[in-house]
Amino acid sequence: MRIVGIRRDGGPVEVAALSPDGTEVAVLAGLREFWADPRGALAREPSGGTAPAAAVTFVPPVLPEARVICIGLNYLKHVTEGSFAGEGVPPHPTLFARWTRSLTVDGAEVPVPSNEEGLDWEGEVVAYVGAPLVDASPEEALAAVVGYSAFNDLTSRRAQKLTSQWILGKNGDSSGPLGPLVPAAEVGDLRDGLRVRTRVNGEVVQDGSTDEMVYTVGDTLSLVSHTFTLHPGDLLATGTPSGVGYARTPPWLLHPGDVVEVEVERLGTLRNPIVGNDARVRVGNDARARVGDDARARRA
Secondary structure (H helix, E strand, O other): OEEEEEEOOOOOOEEEEEOOOOOEEEEEEEHHHHHHOHHHHHHOOOOOOEEEHHHOEEEOOOOOOOOEEEEEOOEHHHHOOHHHOOOOOOOOOEEEEEOHHHEEEOOOOEEOOOOOOOEEOOEEEEEEEOOOEOOOOHHHHHHOEEEEEEEEOOEOHHHHOOOOOOOHHHOOOOOEEEOOEEEHHHHOOHHHOOEEEEEEOOEEEEEEEHHHEOOOHHHHHHHHHOOOOEOOOOEEEOOOOOOOOOOOOOOOOEOOOOEEEEEEOOOEEEEEEEEOHHHHHHHHHHHHHHHHHHHHHHHO
16 A cells, blocks of 8 residues: 545645555545544545546645654664764764655655755655654554655755754755655564665665664654654654765766656655756745735735
8 A cells, every 4th residue: 555645626635545556546534634543544445535646736645743853874884984984883863853844755856956066865764653652662662653655865965064963954945755655564674674775867876775774763763752752643764875975986966857766665666856946946936926825815
């Protein structure tokens, strides 16, 4: 089963099951209804009708207030490449945050910001929390995971390295493409090893396995839950294997016209074209126009 977020005719976000051939969606629930009981929603037959995939807009099936927690330096070989080489394995996971507004979907265009020479790829797996977690053990935390997606943590390296905090470089517009959610029961334990590959214009640039992770999903969610409560719908991006572009000689970054793919065993392939900053400016202007129209409508 592949779970996606959709909008029909500009309406609210709904959560739907994508047909095996990708041509149809069957609505499971509204977004908040789904995350109120994700396991129940996945177990029930779809009751919200069907629609051709070509007639809906795909969006991440993510609550606006969800936390997107990301692990940096979580594959042994990645720890030894680039600017972090020689520092050794951190005793605790290096965590940073994304905002949900940075997320997008398979097929979406990803713009290169105007002050970046290009974007860097980071193929990953995302885990979705499906139950509240407070002071959870690693076993309890892992059992609360309801599903996984392929993910690309596309990074603005110049912005990332301006300071010791990574937030700016990790939150570019549309820089976090998510694949469909696949239920955890269909994926199994990441510690058993799922192959993670990233391709740029068809060439393999990353080829790793999830059994190479330093910090496991259960351990990391457990650690986080001892500081703040995790809620259904929160996400954990689990880090990337070695092979990122900035660490190469010479560096290799994504430019407009490139196509980047992340393929994860059992989760499918995520494919996104890279475009110029003019696309970002255009979308921003369209958004500002919509806000202005809404404000005028409220005053009328």
